[in-house]
Amino acid sequence: MPEVKAAAKVRPVDAAWAFALRAGLAVAIPLVVLVAAGHPAWAGVATFGAFTALYARDEPYPRRARVLTAAATGLIAGVFAGTAAALAPQPEPFGTAAVAVVGGAATLLCGRFRVGPPGGLMFAFATAVTSAMPATPTDLWRHPLLCAGSALLAWLIAMTGALIDRDAPMRLAVARALRAAAALSTAPAGTAGLLARQQAAAAIERAWRAVPPDRPAEALLIARAETELSGVHGHRPEAAAALRSLADQVARRGPAPVPETEQAETDEVLGRRIYALLLREPGPRRPGPVWPAAARVALGALAAGAAAGVLAHVTGLGHPYWAALSAVAVLQADSLRLTLHKSIQRAAGTTIGLFLAGAAVALPGDHWTLVAAIAIAQVCAELLVVRNYGLAMLAITPLALLVGELGKPTPAADLIGDRLVQTLLGCALGLIAAALVRNRAAARHLDEAIDEVTTATTALRRDRSDATGEARRLALLLLTLREAYGVASGEPGLDPGVTEQVLTAERAGRQVLAGRRDGPSGLSGSTA
Structure with a gap:
């Protein structure tokens, strides 16, 4: 089946380790501090603020600072909403409603302002887990405060690179633009190669945004990528090899390489650069329709949460919020086809990941063992998610269970059974919501x-x-x-x-x- 094959595709990545280690450090530090202070339940809540570091992974530092601040604010709001739902007379239906509202609103805002992965998922995750944790009225301010503290730490960790190598995001963006343009030499002609050309155009646009006006050498490199994208000289293998070599050079610290060109080509490249420079500060763009995606998330979360609640009442199955959260997760996609891919990836990844989760939850030891396992799972998740979401679920599944264990310990067998059924239910109902709410x-x-x-x-x-x-x-x-x-x-x-x-x-x-x-x-x- 073509869609299964597409869902199983593994993407090549670069610069993944730096981001993964940042995310792991942002999660580990608050956990160590709070467990050492004797408050392991608080550590679980603080983890949600640490998810601030998952956003704006490769953005230039000025935009990264803005996106991280917005993400931190949203996570704090999600924790507050979840805690408020936990204090309601009937926490489960209120929790489902909170997940639907927060997930839908977060998806809408992330789409409107082009925030990028992981989109609205982490806000819904924070809401879902805190709505299922035991809470007191004091937690209504304590939980958001814990989240804010860890979010501030995550913000600082994500921005610390500016002190070491402020140009790293710029060099990475230029290198990716060159590699994406080089990939056009092996792309099929006509409509079959449109995806590769779209990806190259997106990479080049991001590179122009990342390069400041006083960096002519980097700008000339992006202009070379523009030339390759235009196809005026054809997509020759030797030109692709030269672009890849330039990408390898510019990715390293130091002066940007200056490509060797004939005068005629230099004039043409500079001409392309003149107009490509207009992309650096493009001003507002008319956004596409983002309401259908938000409506899908809200409807999918409500349907999955309600169905899981009924199932829990009839069979005694626990953790119904997992179904709502799974629906939100698979609906963090721009289209029905991508939602299908995410459903396949999440269902398959969770099923296999539960074997690892069972081993992780059953590990002998105390809270320090959980802290170490959570940090390792976070790093592995971020290394894998850029390659394939299904692979990332092998680490995300244990991570989610372990975070819940810090706040509310549960027998391993119950966790695994609940997770499997609720995930499959949420994926199915999320896919149905995507099919019902058509983005006409x-x-x-x-x-x-x-x-x-x-x-x-x-x-x-x-x-x-x-x-x-x-x-x-x-x-x-x-x-x-x-x-x-x-x-x-x-x-x-x-x-x-x-x-x-x-x-x-x-x-x-x-x-x-x-x-x-x-x-x-x-x-x-x-x-x-």
């Missing part, structure tokens, strides 16, 4: 994006009176087109001919931007 606005948004790119391309080709403004607008519309296609192509019922329209519109727009080497008045001299 996605196709309409894509059609509008194609029309706008075509109109802007024609206007820029004809009118040179406002080259800077028109080029900026077209650059923004191309980014919107790429995002719109990524969502619409994963929804059922998309006209097959639309893919060719996207290819044609994108190719024409990029050629116009790249070909206007005259640039705005005086710009060529300032960027050479």
Whole structure:
């Protein structure tokens, strides 16, 4: 089955260890402090603040600081909502409602501001677990305070790299843009290779955002990637090898490499750079439809939580919040196809991961054993999640159970049985929610994006009176087109001919931007 094969695909990664170790350290320090102080139950709550470090993993430090601050605020709010639900007369239905509201709101905001993985999941996770923990009125302020303290620590750990190597995110972004452009040499032609071209365009756009105006050498490297993306010279294997070599060089500390080029190619590359520079500060972009994703999360969490509650009442099965959380997890995707992939990955990964979880929970020892196991599981999860979500579940499954054990110990056999049934239930109901709440606005948004790119391309080709403004607008519309296609192509019922329209519109727009080497008045001299 093609979708199973796609779900099992393992992605290549780079620079994963630094992020994984940051995340493990952010989790381990508050756990060690609170367990040493004799408050292991508090340590479980503090773990949620440490999840702040999971966001903005490769962002430049100014944006990273903003995203981490927002993530910390959301996690504190999630812990407060979960604790309030735990104090309700009937915690389970209130907890399910809290998970649905927090998960839906977090998904909406993460989509609106393009926060990226893990999206709204960790906020729902914090809400779900705290809603199932024993609580007193004092915990209504104590739990958010513990979360805030560990979130502050996680923020500092994630930002400490700025003191050591402030340019590391920039170099990583440039290297990824070069490698993504190099990958086009082996991508199939036509619509079959559209995904590779979309990925290269996204990597190049992120690189332009990461490079400051006073770094012409790095900017020239990204312009070389732009040239490869345009395909004006064809995608030759020797050009791809040169791009990969440049990527390896720029990823290391030190001066950026200067590519050897002929004068004609240098002029062309600089011309491309003039207009690609417009992507650095693009201003606001019209967002795609984010309400369907948020509605899917809320509906899926409510349905899964309600079904799990009924199942718990009939059979005595525990931890019904796991079903709601699983629904939220698989619905952190832009389309129905990606939701199907996540459902397959989470169900398969959890089933296998439960063997590891059983061994971890049954480990002899005290709370220090749990602390060590949680830190190790966190590092392993972050190393694997960028490769494949299903592989990451091999570590995430023990991690979730161990965090719950700190706050509320439960026999291992009960944990494993509850986790398996509730996860499968949540995945199934999350997938049903994705199928019921159709994102019909996605196709309409894509059609509008194609029309706008075509109109802007024609206007820029004809009118040179406002080259800077028109080029900026077209650059923004191309980014919107790429995002719109990524969502619409994963929804059922998309006209097959639309893919060719996207290819044609994108190719024409990029050629116009790249070909206007005259640039705005005086710009060529300032960027050479």
